[in-house]
Amino acid sequence: MTETVARHDVVIVGAGPAGMTAAVYAGRALRSTLVIEKGIPGGQLNETDRIENWPGFAEPVSAPELMTALRSQAERLGAEIVQDEALRIEPGRRIHRVVTSRHPIEARAVILAPGSRPRELSAEGSARLKGRGVSYCATCDGFFFQGKRVVVVGAGDSGLMEALFLTRFADSVAIVVRHPEEDPRAIRASGLLRRRAESHPKIRFLWNREVAEVVGDRSVTAVRLRRLDDREIEEVPTDGIFVSVGHMPQTEFLRSSVPLDSDGYIVTDSRLRTSIPGIFAAGDARIDAHRYAQAVIAAGEGATASLEAEQYLAE
Ligand SMILES: Cc1cc2nc3c(=O)[nH]c(=O)nc-3n(C[C@H](O)[C@H](O)[C@H](O)COP(=O)(O)OP(=O)(O)OC[C@H]3O[C@@H](n4cnc5c(N)ncnc54)[C@H](O)[C@@H]3O)c2cc1C
Structure with missing residues (x-):
């Protein structure tokens, strides 16, 4: 046929x-x-x-x-x-x-x-709170975080660019990095971006941690981070999580x-x-x-x- x-x-x-x-x-x-x-x-x-x-x-x-x-x-x-x-x-x-x-x-x-x-974050709570505080696009959603606290996951070029962009709106930006500060793999971004981020008064780095859970009922209220040296969990209050892991x-x-x-x-x-x-x-x-x-x-x-x-x- x-x-x-x-x-x-x-x-x-x-x-x-x-x-x-x-x-x-x-x-x-x-x-x-x-x-x-x-x-x-x-x-x-x-x-x-x-x-x-x-x-x-x-x-x-x-x-x-x-x-x-x-x-x-x-x-x-x-x-x-x-x-x-x-x-x-x-x-x-x-x-x-x-x-x-x-x-x-x-x-x-x-x-x-x-x-x-x-590329999505696999941590518990991140899928449920996507669009309600968990964002994959700072250019798109940064504006909605004026005067708020945000966390950025990812320390490549795009993660640091997103973090620097978010300083225009947010009061504080914390960058979660999977390696200790002295580890050459810690930041995969260009030297210039790293210098800008490190010297920015609104930005701080949370070294050697990974996201264990995104916390919130109707929207994000905190993120639970696992410290990779002692596996302890700490809770960091935040209004938003910007994921930039590719x-x-x-x-x-x-x-x-x-x-x-x-x-x-x-x-x-x-x-x-x-x-x-x-x-x-x-x-x-x-x-x-x-x-x-x-x-x-x-x-x-x-x-x-x-x-x-x-x-x-x-x-
Ligand atoms: C939450 C979010 C907010 C955003 N906000 C903004 C914003 O405010 N401003 C802005 O400029 N950009 C924003 N963006 C980015 C913007 O959406 C993208 O850059 C844009 O949509 C890319 O367009 P595209 O046509 O290349 O691909 P897409 O929008 O990804 O469309 C591709 C389409 O192809 C279909 N497809 C894929 N494979 C196949 C297949 N094998 N067969 C048939 N169909 C297929 C998919 O289902 C999809 O519908 C945002 C993105 C997200 C995720």
Whole structure:
């Protein structure tokens, strides 16, 4: 029996800000456009209630509402958004195949926008209090901690950058570090960032400790830390915990087909082209994204990838 395979000009994997903006551009170019989304369209922004750094809104806007509007815009311009999961990509010379959990789809151009997830804290209470004091994005949530006490977990470049950023809002910022102060592995950030953090009057380091439990009923009230020398538990009162222990791009399904870097990010050139002609990438799953994982940047990359795909198709 022959398999019926749907064919589209542009197939986009992921309906976050990157994928849906790519769909707006592809739709406006009158390309038959399919967006495959395994969860709820909107991506990571569905996990936060308000966004106030998306351009064009004087007041904070509901992030899920913003994403619903972006979805409607893409659909009005002709894109079709389906709930399905891309399981793998089979690159071809002129036609690529996207194998999904339902059926294979053929595409003349593919835009990969599967995003990433922050690596989560495994300590007890952290999942329950996520969004209620446990945050994975200081740029996004720091504003809500004006005059409060916060704890940062992670002492890499991004952890120290988050801590320094949070000093604009919070009264005190404590950084939890897994190693003793004299251990060369203690801080994995650049020397300059370390110097800035160490000399900042609002920042203090809690060396040689790990998070044992996040405490709070409706929101975070304290964190229990385990001292790694004597295994004693101490409770530190806090209003918020910012976790910065890395990101994980959602690119497992691309491992055998598309070049990824050693951390799993999709490798592209500056025009967002992968090394496979006709396959592009945008947003938080793309190499370099971990520097500034922001919705407006992902959307901008979605637009760029779509314009590049259009140029590729026109050629
Ligand atoms: C709690 C929180 C608050 C934030 N607040 C802000 C903020 O205030 N301002 C800001 O600018 N940024 C904020 N961000 C960051 C912002 O959400 C991200 O930078 C942005 O969403 C990245 O967009 P993206 O389209 O690349 O990826 P994502 O938003 O991650 O979307 C990717 C989509 O692809 C789907 N997908 C993945 N793999 C597959 C597959 N195999 N098949 C089908 N679908 C797949 C996922 O389900 C997801 O919906 C926040 C992030 C979080 C977690």
